[in-house]
Amino acid sequence: MSINGHKVINIMDKIADAMEENKLYLTELDAAIGDGDHGLNMSKGFQAVKEKLKEDEETNIGEILKKTGMTLVSNVGGASGPLYGTAFMKAGMEVNGKEEINIADFERMLKAALDGIKLRGKAERNDKTMIDAIEPALNAVSNAIRQELSPKDVLKAAADAANEGVAFTKEIVARKGRASYLGERSIGHQDPGATSSALIFDIIYKEL
Amino acid sequence: MVGLVIVSHSQKLAEGVRDLAAQMAAEVPIAVAGGTGDERIGTDANKIIAGIKEVYSEDGVLIIFDLGSAYLNAEMAIEFLEDEMKEKTEIIDVAFVEGTVMAAVLSSVGKKRQEMKEELKELCVGKMP
Ligand SMILES: [Mg+2]
Numbered sequence: 001m002s003i004n005g006h007k008v009i010n011i012m013d014k015i016a017d018a019m020e021e022n023k024l025y026l027t028e029l030d031a032a033i034g035d036g037d038h039g040l041n042m043s044k045g046f047q048a049v050k051e052k053l054k055e056d057e058e059t060n061i062g063e064i065l066k067k068t069g070m071t072l073v074s075n076v077g078g079a080s081g082p083l084y085g086t087a088f089m090k091a092g093m094e095v096n097g098k099e100e101i102n103i104a105d106f107e108r109m110l111k112a113a114l115d116g117i118k119l120r121g122k123a124e125r126n127d128k129t130m131i132d133a134i135e136p137a138l139n140a141v142s143n144a145i146r147q148e149l150s151p152k153d154v155l156k157a158a159a160d161a162a163n164e165g166v167a168f169t170k171e172i173v174a175r176k177g178r179a180s181y182l183g184e185r186s187i188g189h190q191d192p193g194a195t196s197s198a199l200i201f202d203i204i205y206k207e208l
Numbered sequence: 209m210v211g212l213v214i215v216s217h218s219q220k221l222a223e224g225v226r227d228l229a230a231q232m233a234a235e236v237p238i239a240v241a242g243g244t245g246d247e248r249i250g251t252d253a254n255k256i257i258a259g260i261k262e263v264y265s266e267d268g269v270l271i272i273f274d275l276g277s278a279y280l281n282a283e284m285a286i287e288f289l290e291d292e293m294k295e296k297t298e299i300i301d302v303a304f305v306e307g308t309v310m311a312a313v314l315s316s317v318g319k320k321r322q323e324m325k326e327e328l329k330e331l332c333v334g335k336m337p
Pocket of ligand 1: 035
């Protein structure tokens with residue numbers, strides 16, 4: 001299975017719709033332990049991406065992801081702007097010039113995105129951030145590919161692992177971002193950034 | 209003179225701190241980059257880039273930020289600059305109000321970037337991730 005640029009743009013549209021639908025939910029999660037802007041930020045950012053890619057005939061998937069990243073940086077507002085922006089730009093660099101990508105490319109893109117996020121945010125797993133969804137998802141992808149599962153099953157494993165990662169963020173103390181000011185009081189709340197990351201994995205799984 | 213860029217989640221906060229610093233050192237080029245592109249609370253790499261370009265000279269620029277995403281966006285902004293400007297633009301970790309005022313004063317008396325950074329260390333609050 002491989003997908004082309006048109007499909008990638010289509011997935012970005014669906015992510016934008018999902019962020020719009022979950023705007024209130026993400027905002028409520030962020031209001032509990034942060035500044036309450038994550039839903040609006042993500043929905044604004046991805047609506048801008050949807051708008052930017054509308055009727056775009058670009059076939060180079062690297063270029064599509066770069067545009068996505070740049071648009072997120074310029075339109076999100078919170079820390080998730082530079083973080084998701086970096087993630088999509090780094091993923092794009094992995095597949096620059098390609099008009100089709102397969103599941104092995106996806107693994108490399110995800111790895112590059114995760115490394116970019118860690119570097120930009122100076123964060124690691126268990127800091128209660130989006131990394132707690134993305135790193136388990138990457139590990140699940142690598143394992144599933146090694147077990148020679150179908151691409152669809154690989155993506156399901158990624159989405160499941162990301163969602164388990166989100167659930168785990170309830171158990172831990174926030175060490176990054178505005179939530180870190182709450183210390184122990186952040187326990188019991190799930191991380192909004194991890195949640196929006198898991199939403200993205202859900203969409204990628206559903207749409208392929 | 210070393211230019212300053214004040215990055216804040218709030219445009220009002222950035223402007224207020226600039227006003228304070230300008231009382232002490234009116235001649236120092238100080239740009240503000242507050243809020244998002246659509247005037248919400250947040251920070252915007254594009255505004256920071258514009259701020260750097262506004263106050264840039266051969267002496268370089270120091271960026272002072274309030275918290276969190278302000279730092280991430282400031283880093284992002286520097287990455288988008290051309291090489292020469294990139295090398296002479298740095299983010300510093302200082303108490304937002306006191307650090308801005310002191311930086312403005314140091315710049316106004318002709319201190320170089322390196323000397324300023326050295327002296328501003330005493331106002332470091334450890335907010336860089
Ligand atoms: Mg927030």
